[in-house]
Amino acid sequence: AQSVTQLDSQVPVFEEAPVELRCNYSSSVSVYLFWYVQYPxxxxxxxxxxxxxxxxxESxxxxxxEFNKSQTSFHLRKPSVHISDTAEYFCxxxxxPYGGATNKLIFGTGTLLAVQP
Amino acid sequence: DAGVTQSPTHLIKTRGQQVTLRCSPKSGHDTVSWYQQALGQGPQFIFQYYEEEERQRGNFPDRFSGHQFPNYSSELNVNALLLGDSALYLCASSLRQAAGYTFGSGTRLTVV
Structure with missing residues:
Protein backbone atom coordinates (compact mmCIF):
# COMPACT_ATOMS: atom_id res chain seq x y z
CA ALA A 1 0.00 0.00 0.00
CA GLN A 2 1.13 3.51 -0.70
CA SER A 3 1.96 5.87 2.12
CA VAL A 4 3.49 9.28 2.72
CA THR A 5 5.69 10.17 5.69
CA GLN A 6 6.38 13.73 6.76
CA LEU A 7 9.11 13.39 9.31
CA ASP A 8 8.61 16.70 11.08
CA SER A 9 5.30 17.73 12.60
CA GLN A 10 6.55 21.27 13.20
CA VAL A 11 9.47 23.27 11.83
CA PRO A 12 10.26 26.59 13.53
CA VAL A 13 12.48 28.93 11.54
CA PHE A 14 13.46 32.59 11.62
CA GLU A 15 12.41 34.95 8.87
CA GLU A 16 14.79 35.05 5.88
CA ALA A 17 16.37 31.74 6.88
CA PRO A 18 16.30 28.70 4.56
CA VAL A 19 13.97 25.80 5.27
CA GLU A 20 13.49 22.21 4.18
CA LEU A 21 10.32 20.20 4.81
CA ARG A 22 10.89 16.50 4.40
CA CYS A 23 8.63 14.04 2.62
CA ASN A 24 9.17 10.36 1.88
CA TYR A 25 6.76 8.08 0.10
CA SER A 26 6.29 4.37 -0.21
CA SER A 27 5.12 2.96 -3.51
CA SER A 28 6.04 0.10 -5.79
CA VAL A 29 4.74 1.86 -8.87
CA SER A 30 5.34 5.16 -10.56
CA VAL A 31 3.96 8.17 -8.73
CA TYR A 32 2.80 11.72 -9.10
CA LEU A 33 3.87 13.93 -6.17
CA PHE A 34 2.37 17.09 -4.77
CA TRP A 35 2.86 19.72 -2.08
CA TYR A 36 -0.22 21.52 -0.79
CA VAL A 37 -0.35 24.45 1.64
CA GLN A 38 -3.17 25.10 4.10
CA TYR A 39 -3.58 28.42 5.87
CA PRO A 40 -5.65 28.53 9.08
CA GLU A 58 9.34 25.19 -8.67
CA SER A 59 6.42 27.26 -7.46
CA GLU A 66 13.12 17.68 -6.00
CA PHE A 67 11.90 14.21 -6.85
CA ASN A 68 14.47 11.63 -5.83
CA LYS A 69 13.37 8.19 -6.98
CA SER A 70 16.23 6.28 -5.40
CA GLN A 71 15.52 7.80 -1.99
CA THR A 72 11.74 7.92 -2.56
CA SER A 73 11.73 11.52 -1.39
CA PHE A 74 10.15 14.80 -2.45
CA HIS A 75 11.52 17.38 -0.01
CA LEU A 76 10.30 20.97 -0.15
CA ARG A 77 12.78 23.82 0.13
CA LYS A 78 12.83 27.59 0.21
CA PRO A 79 16.05 29.62 0.43
CA SER A 80 14.51 32.50 2.39
CA VAL A 81 11.16 32.31 4.19
CA HIS A 82 8.74 35.09 5.06
CA ILE A 83 6.29 35.49 7.91
CA SER A 84 3.50 34.94 5.37
CA ASP A 85 4.80 31.42 4.68
CA THR A 86 3.55 30.30 8.08
CA ALA A 87 1.07 27.52 7.33
CA GLU A 88 0.57 23.76 7.32
CA TYR A 89 2.24 21.97 4.43
CA PHE A 90 1.06 18.60 3.15
CA CYS A 91 2.91 16.22 0.90
CA PRO A 97 1.16 3.36 -13.41
CA TYR A 98 -1.20 5.55 -15.38
CA GLY A 99 -2.08 8.32 -12.95
CA GLY A 100 -4.98 10.55 -13.84
CA ALA A 101 -7.89 12.08 -12.05
CA THR A 102 -9.43 8.72 -11.30
CA ASN A 103 -6.85 8.06 -8.62
CA LYS A 104 -6.90 9.26 -5.06
CA LEU A 105 -4.44 11.54 -3.31
CA ILE A 106 -2.71 10.02 -0.31
CA PHE A 107 -1.59 12.67 2.15
CA GLY A 108 1.03 12.84 4.83
CA THR A 109 0.17 14.11 8.29
CA GLY A 110 1.44 17.59 7.56
CA THR A 111 4.24 19.87 8.73
CA LEU A 112 3.55 23.17 10.42
CA LEU A 113 6.03 25.77 9.19
CA ALA A 114 6.24 28.43 11.89
CA VAL A 115 8.20 31.48 10.73
CA GLN A 116 9.35 33.75 13.53
CA PRO A 117 10.49 37.38 13.20
CA ASP B 1 -13.58 31.77 -12.90
CA ALA B 2 -15.16 30.31 -9.79
CA GLY B 3 -13.19 27.67 -7.99
CA VAL B 4 -14.66 24.85 -5.95
CA THR B 5 -17.58 25.98 -3.82
CA GLN B 6 -18.67 24.14 -0.70
CA SER B 7 -21.68 24.70 1.52
CA PRO B 8 -22.30 25.21 4.32
CA THR B 9 -19.01 26.47 5.74
CA HIS B 10 -19.83 25.38 9.27
CA LEU B 11 -22.34 22.94 10.70
CA ILE B 12 -23.19 21.64 14.16
CA LYS B 13 -25.12 18.38 14.47
CA THR B 14 -26.13 16.04 17.26
CA ARG B 15 -25.04 12.42 17.50
CA GLY B 16 -27.32 10.13 15.52
CA GLN B 17 -28.44 12.82 13.12
CA GLN B 18 -27.84 12.89 9.40
CA VAL B 19 -26.01 15.58 7.43
CA THR B 20 -25.65 16.58 3.77
CA LEU B 21 -22.72 18.59 2.50
CA ARG B 22 -22.63 20.12 -0.96
CA CYS B 23 -19.93 20.85 -3.52
CA SER B 24 -19.86 22.65 -6.84
CA PRO B 25 -16.77 21.83 -8.88
CA LYS B 26 -14.54 24.27 -10.67
CA SER B 27 -15.80 25.26 -14.10
CA GLY B 28 -14.67 22.68 -16.66
CA HIS B 29 -14.10 19.92 -14.11
CA ASP B 30 -16.16 16.73 -14.19
CA THR B 31 -14.79 14.66 -11.30
CA VAL B 32 -15.43 15.27 -7.61
CA SER B 33 -13.56 13.72 -4.69
CA TRP B 34 -14.34 14.05 -1.00
CA TYR B 35 -11.83 14.03 1.85
CA GLN B 36 -12.13 14.07 5.63
CA GLN B 37 -9.53 16.00 7.59
CA ALA B 38 -9.60 15.41 11.33
CA LEU B 39 -7.96 17.98 13.56
CA GLY B 40 -4.18 17.79 13.29
CA GLN B 41 -4.27 15.16 10.56
CA GLY B 42 -3.84 14.99 6.81
CA PRO B 43 -6.91 14.61 4.61
CA GLN B 44 -8.24 11.08 4.17
CA PHE B 45 -9.91 10.02 0.91
CA ILE B 46 -13.60 9.16 1.25
CA PHE B 47 -14.74 8.58 -2.33
CA GLN B 48 -14.67 9.92 -5.86
CA TYR B 49 -17.50 10.51 -8.35
CA TYR B 50 -17.32 10.65 -12.12
CA GLU B 51 -20.21 10.42 -14.59
CA GLU B 52 -22.61 10.26 -11.63
CA GLU B 53 -21.07 7.03 -10.35
CA GLU B 54 -18.83 6.26 -7.39
CA ARG B 55 -15.50 5.28 -8.96
CA GLN B 56 -13.25 4.79 -5.95
CA ARG B 57 -13.84 4.51 -2.24
CA GLY B 58 -11.58 4.86 0.74
CA ASN B 59 -11.81 3.05 4.05
CA PHE B 60 -15.02 4.64 5.28
CA PRO B 61 -18.20 2.88 6.48
CA ASP B 62 -21.41 2.75 4.52
CA ARG B 63 -22.76 5.57 6.67
CA PHE B 64 -20.88 7.77 4.25
CA SER B 65 -22.58 8.02 0.89
CA GLY B 66 -22.60 10.43 -1.98
CA HIS B 67 -24.14 11.53 -5.18
CA GLN B 68 -23.12 13.39 -8.30
CA PHE B 69 -25.60 15.32 -10.39
CA PRO B 70 -25.67 15.86 -14.17
CA ASN B 71 -24.16 19.32 -13.68
CA TYR B 72 -21.18 17.62 -11.93
CA SER B 73 -22.02 19.01 -8.49
CA SER B 74 -21.93 16.56 -5.63
CA GLU B 75 -23.31 15.81 -2.20
CA LEU B 76 -21.78 13.94 0.70
CA ASN B 77 -24.24 12.35 3.13
CA VAL B 78 -23.35 10.99 6.53
CA ASN B 79 -25.93 9.02 8.53
CA ALA B 80 -26.02 8.18 12.23
CA LEU B 81 -23.40 10.77 13.09
CA LEU B 82 -20.73 9.91 15.64
CA LEU B 83 -18.58 12.27 17.66
CA GLY B 84 -15.63 11.00 15.64
CA ASP B 85 -17.17 12.34 12.44
CA SER B 86 -16.27 15.85 13.58
CA ALA B 87 -13.81 17.11 10.98
CA LEU B 88 -13.20 19.42 8.06
CA TYR B 89 -14.72 17.90 4.93
CA LEU B 90 -12.96 18.91 1.76
CA CYS B 91 -14.21 18.63 -1.78
CA ALA B 92 -11.76 18.49 -4.67
CA SER B 93 -12.58 18.66 -8.34
CA SER B 94 -10.55 17.67 -11.37
CA LEU B 95 -10.82 16.88 -15.04
CA ARG B 96 -10.60 13.16 -15.69
CA GLN B 97 -7.18 12.05 -16.85
CA ALA B 98 -5.57 15.19 -15.46
CA ALA B 99 -3.73 15.03 -12.14
CA GLY B 100 -4.71 18.52 -11.10
CA TYR B 101 -7.02 18.71 -8.13
CA THR B 102 -8.60 21.98 -6.98
CA PHE B 103 -9.83 22.02 -3.39
CA GLY B 104 -12.66 23.96 -1.84
CA SER B 105 -12.38 25.72 1.51
CA GLY B 106 -14.22 22.91 3.23
CA THR B 107 -17.16 22.40 5.56
CA ARG B 108 -16.37 22.27 9.26
CA LEU B 109 -18.68 19.66 10.84
CA THR B 110 -18.97 19.48 14.59
CA VAL B 111 -20.92 16.61 16.14
CA VAL B 112 -22.02 17.14 19.75
Whole structure:
Protein backbone atom coordinates (compact mmCIF):
# COMPACT_ATOMS: atom_id res chain seq x y z
CA ALA A 1 0.00 0.00 0.00
CA GLN A 2 1.13 3.51 -0.70
CA SER A 3 1.96 5.87 2.12
CA VAL A 4 3.49 9.28 2.72
CA THR A 5 5.69 10.17 5.69
CA GLN A 6 6.38 13.73 6.76
CA LEU A 7 9.11 13.39 9.31
CA ASP A 8 8.61 16.70 11.08
CA SER A 9 5.30 17.73 12.60
CA GLN A 10 6.55 21.27 13.20
CA VAL A 11 9.47 23.27 11.83
CA PRO A 12 10.26 26.59 13.53
CA VAL A 13 12.48 28.93 11.54
CA PHE A 14 13.46 32.59 11.62
CA GLU A 15 12.41 34.95 8.87
CA GLU A 16 14.79 35.05 5.88
CA ALA A 17 16.37 31.74 6.88
CA PRO A 18 16.30 28.70 4.56
CA VAL A 19 13.97 25.80 5.27
CA GLU A 20 13.49 22.21 4.18
CA LEU A 21 10.32 20.20 4.81
CA ARG A 22 10.89 16.50 4.40
CA CYS A 23 8.63 14.04 2.62
CA ASN A 24 9.17 10.36 1.88
CA TYR A 25 6.76 8.08 0.10
CA SER A 26 6.29 4.37 -0.21
CA SER A 27 5.12 2.96 -3.51
CA SER A 28 6.04 0.10 -5.79
CA VAL A 29 4.74 1.86 -8.87
CA SER A 30 5.34 5.16 -10.56
CA VAL A 31 3.96 8.17 -8.73
CA TYR A 32 2.80 11.72 -9.10
CA LEU A 33 3.87 13.93 -6.17
CA PHE A 34 2.37 17.09 -4.77
CA TRP A 35 2.86 19.72 -2.08
CA TYR A 36 -0.22 21.52 -0.79
CA VAL A 37 -0.35 24.45 1.64
CA GLN A 38 -3.17 25.10 4.10
CA TYR A 39 -3.58 28.42 5.87
CA PRO A 40 -5.65 28.53 9.08
CA UNK A 41 -9.33 27.79 8.56
CA UNK A 42 -8.88 27.37 4.84
CA UNK A 43 -8.81 24.58 2.27
CA UNK A 44 -5.77 23.22 0.47
CA UNK A 45 -3.88 25.15 -2.19
CA UNK A 46 -1.60 23.41 -4.65
CA UNK A 47 1.97 24.62 -4.20
CA UNK A 48 3.76 22.48 -6.78
CA UNK A 49 3.63 19.08 -8.42
CA UNK A 50 5.83 16.50 -10.10
CA UNK A 51 4.23 14.46 -12.85
CA UNK A 52 7.16 13.64 -15.13
CA UNK A 53 10.19 15.22 -16.74
CA UNK A 54 12.57 17.40 -14.76
CA UNK A 55 12.94 16.18 -11.21
CA UNK A 56 13.21 19.74 -9.88
CA UNK A 57 9.93 21.63 -9.78
CA GLU A 58 9.34 25.19 -8.67
CA SER A 59 6.42 27.26 -7.46
CA UNK A 60 5.71 30.89 -8.24
CA UNK A 61 6.44 32.02 -4.66
CA UNK A 62 9.98 30.68 -4.34
CA UNK A 63 9.45 27.12 -3.14
CA UNK A 64 11.03 24.19 -4.94
CA UNK A 65 10.98 20.42 -4.55
CA GLU A 66 13.12 17.68 -6.00
CA PHE A 67 11.90 14.21 -6.85
CA ASN A 68 14.47 11.63 -5.83
CA LYS A 69 13.37 8.19 -6.98
CA SER A 70 16.23 6.28 -5.40
CA GLN A 71 15.52 7.80 -1.99
CA THR A 72 11.74 7.92 -2.56
CA SER A 73 11.73 11.52 -1.39
CA PHE A 74 10.15 14.80 -2.45
CA HIS A 75 11.52 17.38 -0.01
CA LEU A 76 10.30 20.97 -0.15
CA ARG A 77 12.78 23.82 0.13
CA LYS A 78 12.83 27.59 0.21
CA PRO A 79 16.05 29.62 0.43
CA SER A 80 14.51 32.50 2.39
CA VAL A 81 11.16 32.31 4.19
CA HIS A 82 8.74 35.09 5.06
CA ILE A 83 6.29 35.49 7.91
CA SER A 84 3.50 34.94 5.37
CA ASP A 85 4.80 31.42 4.68
CA THR A 86 3.55 30.30 8.08
CA ALA A 87 1.07 27.52 7.33
CA GLU A 88 0.57 23.76 7.32
CA TYR A 89 2.24 21.97 4.43
CA PHE A 90 1.06 18.60 3.15
CA CYS A 91 2.91 16.22 0.90
CA UNK A 92 0.71 13.92 -1.20
CA UNK A 93 1.08 11.15 -3.76
CA UNK A 94 -1.01 9.61 -6.49
CA UNK A 95 0.30 6.09 -7.00
CA UNK A 96 -0.60 4.47 -10.26
CA PRO A 97 1.16 3.36 -13.41
CA TYR A 98 -1.20 5.55 -15.38
CA GLY A 99 -2.08 8.32 -12.95
CA GLY A 100 -4.98 10.55 -13.84
CA ALA A 101 -7.89 12.08 -12.05
CA THR A 102 -9.43 8.72 -11.30
CA ASN A 103 -6.85 8.06 -8.62
CA LYS A 104 -6.90 9.26 -5.06
CA LEU A 105 -4.44 11.54 -3.31
CA ILE A 106 -2.71 10.02 -0.31
CA PHE A 107 -1.59 12.67 2.15
CA GLY A 108 1.03 12.84 4.83
CA THR A 109 0.17 14.11 8.29
CA GLY A 110 1.44 17.59 7.56
CA THR A 111 4.24 19.87 8.73
CA LEU A 112 3.55 23.17 10.42
CA LEU A 113 6.03 25.77 9.19
CA ALA A 114 6.24 28.43 11.89
CA VAL A 115 8.20 31.48 10.73
CA GLN A 116 9.35 33.75 13.53
CA PRO A 117 10.49 37.38 13.20
CA ASP B 1 -13.58 31.77 -12.90
CA ALA B 2 -15.16 30.31 -9.79
CA GLY B 3 -13.19 27.67 -7.99
CA VAL B 4 -14.66 24.85 -5.95
CA THR B 5 -17.58 25.98 -3.82
CA GLN B 6 -18.67 24.14 -0.70
CA SER B 7 -21.68 24.70 1.52
CA PRO B 8 -22.30 25.21 4.32
CA THR B 9 -19.01 26.47 5.74
CA HIS B 10 -19.83 25.38 9.27
CA LEU B 11 -22.34 22.94 10.70
CA ILE B 12 -23.19 21.64 14.16
CA LYS B 13 -25.12 18.38 14.47
CA THR B 14 -26.13 16.04 17.26
CA ARG B 15 -25.04 12.42 17.50
CA GLY B 16 -27.32 10.13 15.52
CA GLN B 17 -28.44 12.82 13.12
CA GLN B 18 -27.84 12.89 9.40
CA VAL B 19 -26.01 15.58 7.43
CA THR B 20 -25.65 16.58 3.77
CA LEU B 21 -22.72 18.59 2.50
CA ARG B 22 -22.63 20.12 -0.96
CA CYS B 23 -19.93 20.85 -3.52
CA SER B 24 -19.86 22.65 -6.84
CA PRO B 25 -16.77 21.83 -8.88
CA LYS B 26 -14.54 24.27 -10.67
CA SER B 27 -15.80 25.26 -14.10
CA GLY B 28 -14.67 22.68 -16.66
CA HIS B 29 -14.10 19.92 -14.11
CA ASP B 30 -16.16 16.73 -14.19
CA THR B 31 -14.79 14.66 -11.30
CA VAL B 32 -15.43 15.27 -7.61
CA SER B 33 -13.56 13.72 -4.69
CA TRP B 34 -14.34 14.05 -1.00
CA TYR B 35 -11.83 14.03 1.85
CA GLN B 36 -12.13 14.07 5.63
CA GLN B 37 -9.53 16.00 7.59
CA ALA B 38 -9.60 15.41 11.33
CA LEU B 39 -7.96 17.98 13.56
CA GLY B 40 -4.18 17.79 13.29
CA GLN B 41 -4.27 15.16 10.56
CA GLY B 42 -3.84 14.99 6.81
CA PRO B 43 -6.91 14.61 4.61
CA GLN B 44 -8.24 11.08 4.17
CA PHE B 45 -9.91 10.02 0.91
CA ILE B 46 -13.60 9.16 1.25
CA PHE B 47 -14.74 8.58 -2.33
CA GLN B 48 -14.67 9.92 -5.86
CA TYR B 49 -17.50 10.51 -8.35
CA TYR B 50 -17.32 10.65 -12.12
CA GLU B 51 -20.21 10.42 -14.59
CA GLU B 52 -22.61 10.26 -11.63
CA GLU B 53 -21.07 7.03 -10.35
CA GLU B 54 -18.83 6.26 -7.39
CA ARG B 55 -15.50 5.28 -8.96
CA GLN B 56 -13.25 4.79 -5.95
CA ARG B 57 -13.84 4.51 -2.24
CA GLY B 58 -11.58 4.86 0.74
CA ASN B 59 -11.81 3.05 4.05
CA PHE B 60 -15.02 4.64 5.28
CA PRO B 61 -18.20 2.88 6.48
CA ASP B 62 -21.41 2.75 4.52
CA ARG B 63 -22.76 5.57 6.67
CA PHE B 64 -20.88 7.77 4.25
CA SER B 65 -22.58 8.02 0.89
CA GLY B 66 -22.60 10.43 -1.98
CA HIS B 67 -24.14 11.53 -5.18
CA GLN B 68 -23.12 13.39 -8.30
CA PHE B 69 -25.60 15.32 -10.39
CA PRO B 70 -25.67 15.86 -14.17
CA ASN B 71 -24.16 19.32 -13.68
CA TYR B 72 -21.18 17.62 -11.93
CA SER B 73 -22.02 19.01 -8.49
CA SER B 74 -21.93 16.56 -5.63
CA GLU B 75 -23.31 15.81 -2.20
CA LEU B 76 -21.78 13.94 0.70
CA ASN B 77 -24.24 12.35 3.13
CA VAL B 78 -23.35 10.99 6.53
CA ASN B 79 -25.93 9.02 8.53
CA ALA B 80 -26.02 8.18 12.23
CA LEU B 81 -23.40 10.77 13.09
CA LEU B 82 -20.73 9.91 15.64
CA LEU B 83 -18.58 12.27 17.66
CA GLY B 84 -15.63 11.00 15.64
CA ASP B 85 -17.17 12.34 12.44
CA SER B 86 -16.27 15.85 13.58
CA ALA B 87 -13.81 17.11 10.98
CA LEU B 88 -13.20 19.42 8.06
CA TYR B 89 -14.72 17.90 4.93
CA LEU B 90 -12.96 18.91 1.76
CA CYS B 91 -14.21 18.63 -1.78
CA ALA B 92 -11.76 18.49 -4.67
CA SER B 93 -12.58 18.66 -8.34
CA SER B 94 -10.55 17.67 -11.37
CA LEU B 95 -10.82 16.88 -15.04
CA ARG B 96 -10.60 13.16 -15.69
CA GLN B 97 -7.18 12.05 -16.85
CA ALA B 98 -5.57 15.19 -15.46
CA ALA B 99 -3.73 15.03 -12.14
CA GLY B 100 -4.71 18.52 -11.10
CA TYR B 101 -7.02 18.71 -8.13
CA THR B 102 -8.60 21.98 -6.98
CA PHE B 103 -9.83 22.02 -3.39
CA GLY B 104 -12.66 23.96 -1.84
CA SER B 105 -12.38 25.72 1.51
CA GLY B 106 -14.22 22.91 3.23
CA THR B 107 -17.16 22.40 5.56
CA ARG B 108 -16.37 22.27 9.26
CA LEU B 109 -18.68 19.66 10.84
CA THR B 110 -18.97 19.48 14.59
CA VAL B 111 -20.92 16.61 16.14
CA VAL B 112 -22.02 17.14 19.75
Missing amino acids: NQGLQLLLKYLSGSTLV INGFEA AVIAS
